[in-house]
Amino acid sequence: MLFKSPPDIRPSEITDQAVYLDRRRFLCTAAVTGAAVLAAPQLASAAVSLGEIKPGPFSTDEQPNSYDDITSYNNFYELGTGKSDPKVNARYLKTDPWSVTIDGEVSKPGTYALEDLLAPHAIEERTYRLRCVEAWSMVIPWNGIPLGDVLKRFEPTSRAKYVAFTSILDPENLPGQRRSVLDWPYVEGLRIDEAMHPLTLLAVGLYGEIMPNQNGAPIRLVVPWKYGFKSAKSIVRITLTEDQPPTSWNLSSAREYGFYSNVNPEVNHPRWSQAKERRIGEFFKRPTLPFNGYGDQVASLYNGMDLKANF
Amino acid sequence: MRRPSGWWRSPKPLVFGVCLVPLALLVLDGFQGRLGANPVETITHATGLWGLRLLLLTLSITPLRRLCGWNRLIAYRRMLGLFAFFYASLHLSTYLVFDQFFDLRAIWDDVLERPYITLGFSAFVLLVPLAVTSTNGWIRRLGKRWVTLHKLIYPAAILVSAHFLWLVKADYRESGIYALILALLLGYRLLPVRTGKRRRSRTAQANGAMGRVSR
Numbered sequence: 001m002l003f004k005s006p007p008d009i010r011p012s013e014i015t016d017q018a019v020y021l022d023r024r025r026f027l028c029t030a031a032v033t034g035a036a037v038l039a040a041p042q043l044a045s046a047a048v049s050l051g052e053i054k055p056g057p058f059s060t061d062e063q064p065n066s067y068d069d070i071t072s073y074n075n076f077y078e079l080g081t082g083k084s085d086p087k088v089n090a091r092y093l094k095t096d097p098w099s100v101t102i103d104g105e106v107s108k109p110g111t112y113a114l115e116d117l118l119a120p121h122a123i124e125e126r127t128y129r130l131r132c133v134e135a136w137s138m139v140i141p142w143n144g145i146p147l148g149d150v151l152k153r154f155e156p157t158s159r160a161k162y163v164a165f166t167s168i169l170d171p172e173n174l175p176g177q178r179r180s181v182l183d184w185p186y187v188e189g190l191r192i193d194e195a196m197h198p199l200t201l202l203a204v205g206l207y208g209e210i211m212p213n214q215n216g217a218p219i220r221l222v223v224p225w226k227y228g229f230k231s232a233k234s235i236v237r238i239t240l241t242e243d244q245p246p247t248s249w250n251l252s253s254a255r256e257y258g259f260y261s262n263v264n265p266e267v268n269h270p271r272w273s274q275a276k277e278r279r280i281g282e283f284f285k286r287p288t289l290p291f292n293g294y295g296d297q298v299a300s301l302y303n304g305m306d307l308k309a310n311f
Numbered sequence: 312m313r314r315p316s317g318w319w320r321s322p323k324p325l326v327f328g329v330c331l332v333p334l335a336l337l338v339l340d341g342f343q344g345r346l347g348a349n350p351v352e353t354i355t356h357a358t359g360l361w362g363l364r365l366l367l368l369t370l371s372i373t374p375l376r377r378l379c380g381w382n383r384l385i386a387y388r389r390m391l392g393l394f395a396f397f398y399a400s401l402h403l404s405t406y407l408v409f410d411q412f413f414d415l416r417a418i419w420d421d422v423l424e425r426p427y428i429t430l431g432f433s434a435f436v437l438l439v440p441l442a443v444t445s446t447n448g449w450i451r452r453l454g455k456r457w458v459t460l461h462k463l464i465y466p467a468a469i470l471v472s473a474h475f476l477w478l479v480k481a482d483y484r485e486s487g488i489y490a491l492i493l494a495l496l497l498g499y500r501l502l503p504v505r506t507g508k509r510r511r512s513r514t515a516q517a518n519g520a521m522g523r524v525s526r
Contacts, residue, residue: 065348068348081480081482083349136349136352179482271426271427272421273421276417278349283409285410
């Protein structure tokens with residue numbers, strides 16, 4: 001078979017969710033997992049169930065890509081620049097313990113253990129389209145919490161106009177960070193209204209399992225109407241700012257990667273067309289939709305803006 | 312095999328077979344579903360890379376003959392060059408068929424507007440007459456002009472290398488290594504050939520691109 005279709009059975013349907021309630025408890029049940037892995041060797045790389053997940057709004061009913069495709073083909077330059085590198089080098093990302101610092105223009109800044117950051121929120125399932133700037137796309141059943149709900153807890157001040165995200169910096173372990181392909185750490189940013197938009201997700205898993213390292217464990221951003229690189233992975237700091245923050249790909253090549261980087265078939269990358277995309281698993285290219293098909297939800301954020309100038 | 316003395320005397324069929332291995336592996340991977348999540352991209356990259364590698368191998372024959380005196384290598388240059396063209400054709404076909412599915416408008420826009428596609432397409436256009444005139448008949452008919460015509464491999468190789476460099480997003484290591492190898496192979500040709508010192512090298516130079524003709 002040249003083109004693989006997603007398997008009928010999702011890993012999340014096989015792993016008994018009742019066995020695991022959270023990843024900490026999972027560590028105590030490693031023996032159980034060992035047995036499960038032995039019983040189902042094809043799931044050896046499949047991770048840990050997140051526990052209870054409620055269905056969230058905005059999910060597409062398109063067929064999601066397989067767990068295997070999602071976790072074996074993506075960009076995560078900290079783990080290497082090839083698209084199979086993140087999976088190969090996934091073990092170099094150390095995610096336990098993990099804490100996130102929230103600072104800048106908020107009334108309640110602080111550094112929080114991941115568990116404490118997530119504790120007050122219910123994890124939702126959001127199946128979103130993902131459109132990479134390289135003109136391929138996937139459908140991914142993310143699990144996460146709306147970023148806006150998290151930010152509100154820390155009470156952004158009236159001067160908070162932007163939100164900056166900083167990814168992990170660990171050149172000793174992360175092979176990609178030992179080369180200056182990008183300025184490390186990876187930084188990304190959103191306008192505050194984009195960050196507060198209900199579509200914007202802080203994802204902690206996919207397919208009902210904790211986020212695989214190669215997809216940006218343990219916590220990453222998902223902004224489905226923007227090109228994939230806007231959705232920073234392995235976030236350690238969220239800073240609310242008055243001024244537009246610098247962003248990694250924009251620093252690397254400003255004329256190719258704008259701050260907004262909304263999916264836009266009308267604005268081509270200087271070196272390739274953005275009019276069409278290859279949905280992973282499909283034979284023919286399909287047309288790319290404005291805002292990656294989320295125009296009804298987000299187009300109003302950009303009323304009166306020239307999207308060709310502010311690409 | 313024309314010569315009865317066995318493949319070790321004339322290992323051309325062996326070289327021919329080895330040149331087909333990358334394609335065989337690709338086809339095998341295809342049937343076993345091992346081309347990854349984006350098979351079209353995998354095929355595009357593999358065929359492009361092997362086209363470039365074989366082009367560089369073709370260009371390394373002359374330096375190897377001059378440096379090591381392995382004059383018999385000339386017997387393989389045409390085959391290597393044609394295999395470079397073969398993989399380049401597969402690379403272009405993958406783009407035309409799988410990537411654009413004969414969407415002529417999109418293809419034309421790409422060729423005109425996407426610099427790296429412009430470069431790759433130009434390189435292919437330069438290689439076509441070289442492949443066409445690679446037969447003994449054309450070598451005889453064109454005589455000295457054949458040598459001049461086949462110098463097109465130099466600009467073609469530079470275009471291919473630039474095509475590879477230009478499509479990279481940020482990591483220039485791989486495409487940079489190939490560009491460096493090409494620079495060495497072409498730079499070597501700019502060195503003055505020391506005449507008289509080694510008869511062999513002089514002969515090699517005199518034969519130059521005409522290896523086939525002088526046989």
